[in-house]
Amino acid sequence: MAVATPTTTPAIPHAVLDHIHPEPQGFIRKYIFSIDHKIIAYQYFITAGIFFVIAGLLAEMIRIDLLKHTGVLTPNVYNQVYSVHGSMMVWLVIIPFVSGAFGNYVMPLQIGARDVAFPWLNLAAFWMFPPAGLILLASFAFGAPDAGWTEYPPISLQAPYGTSMWCMAIFLIGISSTLTGINFLVTIFKMRAPGMTFTRMPLFVWASAATAGLNMVATTALAAALLALFLERQFGVPFYDPTKGGSPILWQHMFWFYSHPAVYIMILPAFGIISEVLPTFSRKPIFGYKMIAFSSVAIALLGFMVWAHHMFTSGMAPWLQLPFMIITMLIAIPTGIKIFSWMATLWGGSIEFSAACLFAIGFLITFSLGGVTGFFLAAVPADLHEHGTYFVVGHIHYVLYGGSVFGIFAGLYYWWPKMTGRMMNERVGQLHAWITFVAFNCTFLPMHWLGLLGMPRRVAMYDVEYEFWNQVISISSFFLAASTLLIMGNMLWSLKNGKKAGPNPWGARTLEWMISSPPPYYNFKKVPAVLAAPYDFGNPLPYVGLEAEPGAMEATPQHTTGFVPAH
């Protein structure tokens, strides 16, 4: 990558911004109905965090039930618990965390913008999110949804009123996602700092752009599926009921046309986080910048063509199986490119094993394992055996917990100093990373062989021969849940007692680290011209005309691990 020096730079106009809107002063306008993307991001963090705790407690209820092969809960309650657990984790925790929270906070800062394109739309999108969660939780009072997070008809047609509330809640959060997607795409296309071409954007911005595109297109398809389910349940309009000429498989097509892209909505921003964390903590330029950037887009596009691999056993047309299997396997190529690029970034770097970096490395391991089992499931002959077993549960948790949630934790440790101006306790963070990694694998790895042995998913009681491993899983899951207390305590502790972070505690090079922590209301007093992609460690920073915070541009990290890398 060319080292850009100011003398050879053509005249890139930098934006002089003398017109800065005053910050609102009243509590309501400043913190509740703020249009500042950073405040909205905090709101997403807090709300999604609360739902994370609730959905996590539901998960522990599942594990308590499975401690005994005869079950502890009644099967009816058990069905409701795992259905709401899955729905909440997908729509009210991971998607709001990665897009709403990290996307809102980091993306505008990284492209040198003052806010997103449509701040009012951002505000509206956030305020659809808490009501959606409350509707879903309230469904427990009316007979919660009990057909899993996928809500296949005809079971979901026969369920009590709670399933209709589920439709409303997911519809609402879907509209929120669509609006956020439109907002982010316009922001990324139209509001980058002068000189920031597409190939100079930070990789998290690339990932956000691909995710926003998916959110904008796929979520509307889900809205259609939900609307049809709602109409059929409330007004008897036949779409899915086979006794009235409908087709339950139609739901599966419409649902998975959204929900397969949705797994990329959940994982692509985590890819972006990893792409920011790894170069910073190995102090090396990211390997294969363009390949990582373009593979995000390739994954987003291919993600639309693979939905029916969830339906190999559904009785759909058999000739569809082969193309869907092959296209699904093709996704391993752009994903593999990313994994190898990240490994090459680490290779030979002066790696600092901070908590964020440990989570990123843990992500590489667990997500790769989840990718490998995904490959098994994509193969039609293997899937016929594994479909509907605990193997699938193991796989989905490897990619969603070991992928998305590890990415979220890495991002939290990484951007916490920027968001709050305080450092978390690094040793507790590293302890959290290690306990989470071990407990995670003890929890979800045995699910694979339980599934291969034939234990079905979504059952409240099971054969006695599976009891030992289920107890191992349950006890590990208690440790996994308890480990989350470490990061929660760490956050609360750091708000008051954490060391002052300064603008750039990690010595990172993207734009958000050039301004104070936390950033001022207007983000950038002067918006810089950008001369190159940000990852050229060892070279001068590629920003011209920036009023950087004192100390931000030296790129000297505070070594938190006590380990000073040799040069």
Add this chain to the structure above:
Amino acid sequence: MTTAAVEHGHGGDAHGHDEVIYQETRDMRLLGFVLFLCSDVVLFSAFVFAYLYLRGTIDEWPPILNGHQLPRLDLPFAEFNSVVLFGSGVTMHHALENWKHGKKGLFDVFMGATIVLGIMFLCGQAYEYSHAAIGGWSSSIFGASFFTLTGMHGFHVFCGVVYLAILWWQTKKGVYDTGHYFGLTAGTLYWHFVDVIWVGLFFLFYIF
């Protein structure tokens, strides 16, 4: 980092970034609106997929209900109603063009005609619904797909009529001039979008 380059860069500003980059500019709104229409297309496409999928599950269309094959839809009336809607697209086009050229009198005529034609289309749809011989909304997959899709389209037309009425009111309030009229552009785009969706639905339900 020398400031000389910065000053030079600022002095040689030929791109006009300085003023506009942090305001909600016209092209941002246009892109946002077009993206919104794209995601709306997906909403219709998903239901069209459902319709075609359900249609593919039976051998003969229209489906058989209570031992009798349902009739096809009334084509001549739908043709008349389509002409009404397409006509409103033409008048909307002329409304925008006249606004651009400052001909406010003609703009009012064409805008009014668009809204009247939109309401006529909705009335025609109400007439068609009340006289449809294919049974009710929940009687069969024919009713389900026809009434849901055309109903969604009708809802979009209704929203469009309201939207155009608001825009018309805004022009009276002096919100737009001949150089700045993004709302009218968006309204025109939306109205043409509703037209185009109708072309698809007309083909799928009345011809196919």
